[in-house]
Amino acid sequence: MTFPHVQLSANPHDRSGVRRDDEAWLEERWADPETRVLVVNGTRVRPVGGALEWVAPTDAPDGLRVLLGERDDRAWFALVVDPDAAPGERSDWVPLRNLLPHLAGAGVPEAPLVLHAIGLAEWLFATSYCPRCGGTLEPRKAGHELVCTSCGKSQFPRTDPAVIMLVTTGEPGAEDERCLLGRQAVWPEGRFSTLAGFCEPGETLEDAVRREVAEEVGVRVGAVDYFGNQPWPLPASLMLGFFGRAESTEIRVDEDEIEDARWFTRAEMKAQAEAGTLILPGGVSISHSLVEHWYGGRLPGHW
Incomplete structure (x- = not known):
């Protein structure tokens, strides 16, 4: 299921998981001029004209090939290159966060491919040694697995579940219904957004919503309803959106x-x-989607 109200979760691709260890198929698709490749410098990308550039395999530099999958009758790869060997100037490469506003909407259908690429690149960048024995790691399965050369232990990409919630009080839809927004001290003056936090071990998502709201603002939450989710590889989160009903104000x-x-x-x-x-949450974030859904139309003001 996809959630059209959560922009970065739209237009998913076929991840082609069964093809990740099929070397003959991978080589065949890499040789196909229709295949498209996103070059990633460590965890950074290089925009061209404010948008990401997908190149043909013949135009890609040397690096680790990471299969993203298939869509539109072509294969899609990320190519992760060492920062010291990346083409162009260092200043040309920017974090994904700088390009998030350009990834939403029907005009940029490859957003899930980009999030997939950056999520894996972040994991590969951060996972240098085996956590069991400290040995070196070798990539397998087209970049989706790392295997220790000493003890043979496999490592897989990690995704941390984080809850993000809009808490409301009052009769739903009534004029006096209210929603709860908070702000961090480091944010620009006037900026408010939904509350959020990470799920702890052994905790349900609903209980994580209740605990985080209680810890951060002291409000007690009762009923919790699921809204949708959004990948957030900054560096390795999955944002799970909820509405919560306040039992105290x-x-x-x-x-x-x-x-x-x-x-x-x-x-x-x-x-x-x-x-x-x-200042309300920005246009591609799930926090924006939560507030806009509650508000009942396009959010006023700017972000």
């Missing part, structure tokens, strides 16, 4: 992760956003 911020938190009606949100005193 008094706010007590932790003054660590959260500097301020406030309740907003739709009318208050509109007035403050249009006045420029409230």
Whole structure:
């Protein structure tokens, strides 16, 4: 299932997992001029004209070939190159976060391919030695597995589940229904967003929502409803979106992760956003999708 209201989760590709150890097939697809390759410098990419450039295999430098999968009757790869051997100037390469606004919408259908590529590149960059014995690691299965050359232990890409939630109070849809937004001290003045946090071992996602809200702002949450999810390889998260119903409304911020938190009606949100005193979450984030879904239309103001 895909979630059209969560932009970076749309247009998934066939990951072709059964082909990852088929060397003959991989070589055949790499030789195909229709195949497309995204070059990744460590964990950075090089935009051309503000967009990512997919090249033919013959135009790609040397590096680790990572199979992303198939879509539109062609194969898609990432090519991970050593930063010291990357083509062009070092300043040409930027983190994925810089390009997120360009990855949303129907005009950029390859967003899931890019997130797949960067997620694997981040994992390959961070996983240098075997965590069991400290031995060296060799890539297998087209970049989706690392095997220790000493003890033979396999390592696989890690994804950390993180919950992100919009908490509401009042009769759903009523004029006085309110949603809860918070802000971190490092954010620009006036910026507020949904609360979020990582799921802990042995914890359900719903309980993670309740715990994080209680820890950060002191509000007690009862019912929790699933909304959708979004990959977030910055560096290795899966953002799982929820709506939570508040059972208390008094706010007590932790003054660590959260500097301020406030309740907003739709009318208050509109007035403050249009006045420029409230900056809402940006256009490709799942936090934007959560707030927009609750608001009932395009969010006011700018981000």
